[in-house]
Structure formats: C-alpha cells, structure tokens
Amino acid sequence: MIPKEYRNLAFFSLIIVLILGAAGGYFFNAHNKDLEEKPLGEIAANEADPAVWGIYYPKHYDSYLENFKNTAQPSHFETKPYMKQIYAGLGFAEEFNEPRGHVYTLEDIRKVHPTRYKTGAACNTCKSSQIPEMINKYGEDYYLKSFEEVNSQLKHPIACLDCHDPKTMDLRISRPALIQAFERQGKDITKATRQEMRSLVCAQCHVTYYFQPNTKKLTFPWDKGVKADQILAYFDEKKFSEWNHPDAGTGLAKTRHAEYETFMDSTHQSAGLACADCHMPYVKQGNVKVSSHNWQSPLNNIEQSCTVCHREGVDWLKTRVKDIQAKTKEVQDIAGEAVVQAINELKVAKDTPGVNQELLQQAQEMHRKGQWYLDYVMVTNGYGFHNPTESINNLSKAIDYAHKSVQLAREAVKKTS
Amino acid sequence: MKKKLLWLVGFAFVSFALMLLTKVPALGLDKAEFCGQCHAMDEQVDTYLHSAHRLGATCGDCHIPHGLVYGATYKAYTGTRDVVAVLTDTTPQEIRVTKLGQDILQENCLRCHGEFLAQVGDTRKNDGKYCFDCHRSTPHQK
Numbered sequence: 001m002i003p004k005e006y007r008n009l010a011f012f013s014l015i016i017v018l019i020l021g022a023a024g025g026y027f028f029n030a031h032n033k034d035l036e037e038k039p040l041g042e043i044a045a046n047e048a049d050p051a052v053w054g055i056y057y058p059k060h061y062d063s064y065l066e067n068f069k070n071t072a073q074p075s076h077f078e079t080k081p082y083m084k085q086i087y088a089g090l091g092f093a094e095e096f097n098e099p100r101g102h103v104y105t106l107e108d109i110r111k112v113h114p115t116r117y118k119t120g121a122a123c124n125t126c127k128s129s130q131i132p133e134m135i136n137k138y139g140e141d142y143y144l145k146s147f148e149e150v151n152s153q154l155k156h157p158i159a160c161l162d163c164h165d166p167k168t169m170d171l172r173i174s175r176p177a178l179i180q181a182f183e184r185q186g187k188d189i190t191k192a193t194r195q196e197m198r199s200l201v202c203a204q205c206h207v208t209y210y211f212q213p214n215t216k217k218l219t220f221p222w223d224k225g226v227k228a229d230q231i232l233a234y235f236d237e238k239k240f241s242e243w244n245h246p247d248a249g250t251g252l253a254k255t256r257h258a259e260y261e262t263f264m265d266s267t268h269q270s271a272g273l274a275c276a277d278c279h280m281p282y283v284k285q286g287n288v289k290v291s292s293h294n295w296q297s298p299l300n301n302i303e304q305s306c307t308v309c310h311r312e313g314v315d316w317l318k319t320r321v322k323d324i325q326a327k328t329k330e331v332q333d334i335a336g337e338a339v340v341q342a343i344n345e346l347k348v349a350k351d352t353p354g355v356n357q358e359l360l361q362q363a364q365e366m367h368r369k370g371q372w373y374l375d376y377v378m379v380t381n382g383y384g385f386h387n388p389t390e391s392i393n394n395l396s397k398a399i400d401y402a403h404k405s406v407q408l409a410r411e412a413v414k415k416t417s
Numbered sequence: 418m419k420k421k422l423l424w425l426v427g428f429a430f431v432s433f434a435l436m437l438l439t440k441v442p443a444l445g446l447d448k449a450e451f452c453g454q455c456h457a458m459d460e461q462v463d464t465y466l467h468s469a470h471r472l473g474a475t476c477g478d479c480h481i482p483h484g485l486v487y488g489a490t491y492k493a494y495t496g497t498r499d500v501v502a503v504l505t506d507t508t509p510q511e512i513r514v515t516k517l518g519q520d521i522l523q524e525n526c527l528r529c530h531g532e533f534l535a536q537v538g539d540t541r542k543n544d545g546k547y548c549f550d551c552h553r554s555t556p557h558q559k
Contacts, residue, residue, distance in 0.1 A: 057536075193544035282537060287532070288532075288533055288534070288537075289533055289537050290537065
C-alpha cells in the first residue's frame, strides 16, 4: 500500500502517464497511416460511359473533361504543303487535320472527308470505348463490316474503359492488335510492369498499323521490331504496299503516328520514363494528388510535367524543347521537298517512252524508302521531341534516299532505248 | 566465468539500450547538424537546410526506418560504416543511396504523404518508379 501522503502524487502521475501514453499513441498512429489503396466503387464490366466512372472518381473525371478545351484542328497542309503531293492517291491528300482531344474522337471521325471511310469498320477501332465489346460481338468479322454499321452503334469516345479494369482500376490492354503484336514477338504483355503499362495503354492506339489485305485485320507491323527500318523490312518482306503513287508509280507503305515506337529507346524512355510521366503528370487537386487525364502537350503545363525532375525553370526548358522541334521541322521540310522532287522526276521518267525500266524500278525503290523514313517522322506527334536523335537520323535517310531516287530517275531517262 | 558472462550480457544490454536511445527525438540525433558531422554530405546538408523539408523532417525521418529496434539498428550500422569510410578516407566522390536505403526512403515518403497519395497509390508497386526518381532535388540536391 502506498503511504497516504504519496497517494495523490501517485494518482496524478498515473493520469499524466496515461495522457502522455494516449497522446503518444495518437500521434504515432496519425504519422503512420498505412497507404490505403482500393477501388472506390463497383463499376460494371463493360461500362463505356465515362460519366458513370466519374461518380466514383470525380477528380480524375474533372481532368478528363478538361479535354473538351482542346479544340484546335489546323490542317497539316498549312505547315507541310508537300504532304499533298506525297499522299496523292490517298484520302490524306484530300484532307488531313490535326485531331482534337480524346473526347472528340467520334465527332471528328464522323466529319472527316468521305474518301477516308473506305477501309471500313476498322477505322473505328481507336475512336470509342465500346470497340472491345464490338470485337467480342462480331469476332474477326468486325474488321470486314462497313464503317457505318459499326460507327452508328457507338456513343462514347475514348474513355476510362479503354485503359482501366473497372473492377480493380488497374491498367489493362483492351485492344487485341497490341496483345497479338506482343505474342508474335514472343512477349507476354500480361507480364508488363506497372511502368511499362503506363506506356503500353497508350500504345494501343498511338502506334503505326496497317490493315491486312483481304481480312482487313488491324495489325501492328512489329514482328521485326518497332523502329522505322525494322518496320519497313517487315513490309518489304511481305511485298506489302498500301497504295500506288499515281504520279511516281511507286508502291508505298504508310506510317501512322508512331509515337510509342519513336519514344522507345529515347533518352527519356531509357531513363525509365513512360508516356504518362509527361503526358499525365500528377497534379494536386485539393488534399490529394491524381494523375491528370487531360492528355495534351506537356508544354502546356511544364510546371507539372517537366520541372518535377528538371529544376532549370520553365523558360529554359521551353526554349530547349522548341529548339529541338524547330530544328527537326527544318530538316523535315528539306526531306519533304526532296521527296516531292523525287516524285516529279519519277513522273517525268515514267512518262518517257522507252525509259530504262530497270533504273526506273530502282528509282522507285529509293522513293519508297525515302518517303517511308520521312513519313515516320512527319506523322509522329511532337516534331521529333519523342526521340530527337532518331528523328533526325530518319530524316537524313529520307533525304539521302530521295536524292538517290532523283539521280536514278534521271539516269533512267538518259538511257532511254 | 559466470560473473564474466554476466558482465558481458550486462554490457550488451546497456549497449543495446544506448543504441535504442539514438531514436529518441529529444536528443536530436536525427538532425542534419548531427548527421552531417560524420556522413560526409555537406552539399546535401546545405541544400536540405534551404528546402521546405527542413521545417518538418530531419535526416532520420526519411533515411532511417521508423520502427524503434529496426530503425536504431540501421542507424548504428550506417553510422559505423560511414565513420569507417571517413577515417580511412574512402568516402566515394559521388554519394549514392543504397538499394536498401531507397526502399526505406520510399516507405518514409508514403509514411507522411500517404493520405495525399491515397488515389495515386505506391508508385513503386510492380516495379514502378520511386517518388524520388522524379522528385530528385527534393529535399536536397543530388
């Protein structure tokens, strides 16, 4: 028993110890919260409507809605007048505008020049969240349907379901072409790490592709690799030409926005970055951070996309990027003019009676290569910034092949029999 | 013999208790001024003292595991390792955090900023990036 005179002291000591203990426990807890990660709500397996996802993920949805502000649609012909001659014989020569944001995919494709619908249903593949459902419904027949038959069933543009699993919110690949391209390369896409997935979900659409003859199946020409020379080698081996140039008579392959392919092995990619690191930076929204779903040029929000790593300041960074882009554009214009010159010389040679056919054929072969390397850079967004050295490298090849084509075409005329 | 063993156990116990003491915040053994004395990291200390983190976090808050026993043990280990490096003049030109140190840092980022990152999640998961892969000048240069 505690002596009486110490009883009060003991009592207060006990209270103080208890209070200190409770306070200590509280602060320890408050500073040591385990990160809670769980889906915020149950979303139906095929829910293509982004507004439904927005109920559970309002902050992400808000940033998604920002895409509506991306409305500029300048024509490529304004800055690249040589495109018209280069694409002669294709729908692209009639009209080729910069697209608006992801939320306008359906609206924009419905307004495009009608000559570009002739491929059929496959053109819808990257325009709506409902496509995986359509491919499930029709199987391989999907690609053989008419553009209109599939398009009339589509309501929602590119949205959440294209990249997210509605149950777990994990990133997922919804387009078969990418999964199959990996399979043909002997790679398993389900083994991709989170960081790889943050590029691969973009690679479902921001890649070059072609439609297989007869089946019209949408295919990524990556069997030999994703680089310009490897893809061209793939097409050469298959003797594949998408169209014959009406003036030059050359059988040509067409590149599409090869952003993923170009980005691979670039400085930023080899340093471990993914598309999302620059195009979907983490932004503060109130008391949390979310990955922005407003897909745009990182130059529009350098503070979030670049300065987190690069501390040199917004102005300096912008100058560096603009410098790379301007210099790439300058070389691209030279390459564009060179290819146009090749086309003109080939036209003269082709129309010359008794022209040396062997040399003409060689000239056309050089034209095919030159135009391919030019196109690979020209239609890839970013004016070379996704991989500056590679872009300049490809453009240099384009110029060289175009010049060789011009030379061979002239020789072919000289050696007229 | 038995007495010697008792002394030894006693000594080990006191050493262990002393080691645990290094984690008591009031002693300030997590502060840059103290750590910077042996860990030859002047550049890091100087830039840290100009960063926002100086107001809310010490060296140990980020670089030492939070648990009492694990934290104290890790601290004793790195402290000894770096003292030896200083004494033998083998400190590397370029100081790099070890693999274990990286994981400790990541955990400590989330310990404070976890609520803020509730929707983003642990970016390191499934071979992802560490926070400091991008935030590489926070809270000190290099």
